[in-house]
Amino acid sequence: MLMHITSVSVPHPHSLCELGIPTETNPIVSLSQLTYRKCNKIYGEKEPADYVYQVKSGAVRSYKLLRDGRRQIGAFYVSGDIFGLENGSLHRSTAEAVVDTTVRLIRRQNLDVISGSDGALAKHLLRMTTSNLKHAEDHMLLLGRKTSIERVAAFILEMDERLTDAGILALPMSRRDIADYLGLKLETVSRALSHLRKLGILGFIGATHRQIVLLDRQQLAGFDRQN
Amino acid sequence: MLMHITSVSVPHPHSLCELGIPTETNPIVSLSQLTYRKCNKIYGEKEPADYVYQVKSGAVRSYKLLRDGRRQIGAFYVSGDIFGLENGSLHRSTAEAVVDTTVRLIRRQNLDVISGSDGALAKHLLRMTTSNLKHAEDHMLLLGRKTSIERVAAFILEMDERLTDAGILALPMSRRDIADYLGLKLETVSRALSHLRKLGILGFIGATHRQIVLLDRQQLAGFDRQN
DNA sequence: CGCGAGTTTGAAGAAATTCAAACGATGTGG
DNA sequence: CCACATCGTTTGAATTTCTTCAAACTCGCG
Missing domain, CATH: 2.60.120.10 (Jelly Rolls)
Structure with missing residues (x-):
């Protein structure tokens, strides 16, 4: 049937x-x-x-x-x-x-x-x-208390710890996935990442922008007011 | 010394x-x-x-x-x-x-x-x-995905299950505590509760407004789009 | 070459926050 | 017993942050 x-x-x-x-x-x-x-x-x-x-x-x-x-x-x-x-x-x-x-x-x-x-x-x-x-x-x-920049900074730092591919973070997930992890919209994530790039804290490699270079870990950590 | x-x-x-x-x-x-x-x-x-x-x-x-x-x-x-x-x-x-x-x-x-x-x-x-x-x-x-009303509705429903004092919820915690639990500001919690009262879903008892009557559990559950 | 998928960016809008004031209820001291 | 200060709450108005809607951009791929 x-x-x-x-x-x-x-x-x-x-x-x-x-x-x-x-x-x-x-x-x-x-x-x-x-x-x-x-x-x-x-x-x-x-x-x-x-x-x-x-x-x-x-x-x-x-x-x-x-x-x-x-x-x-x-x-x-x-x-x-x-x-x-x-x-x-x-x-x-x-x-x-x-x-x-x-x-x-x-x-x-x-x-x-x-x-x-x-x-x-x-x-x-x-x-x-x-x-x-x-x-x-x-x-x-x-999710309850951090701003969008703090969330994205924390995310990059978390992934940097877990995905150690020598300097370059090869993120497997899309902006939408990141957004749904951080309780944001994908555009907000994108804006935050762009902002961090303009500040010289991150660099993007490749077209997909899934490879991220952490240029200044210290300064990035400063965006995450820690727990 | x-x-x-x-x-x-x-x-x-x-x-x-x-x-x-x-x-x-x-x-x-x-x-x-x-x-x-x-x-x-x-x-x-x-x-x-x-x-x-x-x-x-x-x-x-x-x-x-x-x-x-x-x-x-x-x-x-x-x-x-x-x-x-x-x-x-x-x-x-x-x-x-x-x-x-x-x-x-x-x-x-x-x-x-x-x-x-x-x-x-x-x-x-x-x-x-x-x-x-x-x-x-x-x-x-x-915290990541619900609106303020949904959060407050979920909170009331959670407390209703755990604080069963026969119809009346005697909340031990302040609005600020609720807010810090729900990832909101205390004013936002207060507004959401007032809103639910105006809709006839909740009733307040007493001056401190810490005693809440759940008048329409069905309708309240409708505000929490569930998981 | 042009389409598709994912990303970025801009402008307008909505939601929540911030700042401020007012409102009881409670408790204190005169 | 009343006047008054305090605390938690409510409410209003202005502001900020994030979202929504829309368009443009980039690279990979057929």
């Missing part, structure tokens, strides 16, 4: 790349790791959380949506980061590949079994969850 | 009640529980986290400050809530009594010992941390 598709609604075309790519995941399987194409969903909100993931290469965004499509990205995950660790059986956010991304998989079930007997692993899980919590707490301060 | 006090700086008088009360905690000790006076500090950011706390009565705010005094309250804790559970050895936030508050104390050290041997407790700690994480994730969505 054929499914009758009454309307192909695309309620939230946050990034046009989402439109050109099948919405269902189409991962390339290889042992206990998967490769997701750019913009493919890794898991969705309220789906069963059967696996925990570790980024091998690429980048992942984790987000929540409001019914009208407003999106808040809670975190980006890059090489080495572990994500998808929920404690209930359901995912609380959606995770998508920002660019082509390979992840390692761990069956959650295995974790449960082990953590029942092995206190060390239980502690490890706790430590990971706590580090996510710390990130969320810092991010609440950013 | 006397400390030479060059200036008595009071950098962040967020609430005037803070000024009239000793800044150091002066808890009333009684077995394994403490009572803190209104506005007293329970612990400070970066202080050693030797205890975990459970609210017996009263209310607690947990917050972070920017250097210039901007404050983001990450959570309120009311009767029954557990807080102060950090995984590192230092607190990541400051906790203060919103009103006179009694808390139960658990030595953190004890937890560590037990969680080493007892998988059940380890899981319990993990579950509590995860529930804090879930709250933080939801709050990031609020």
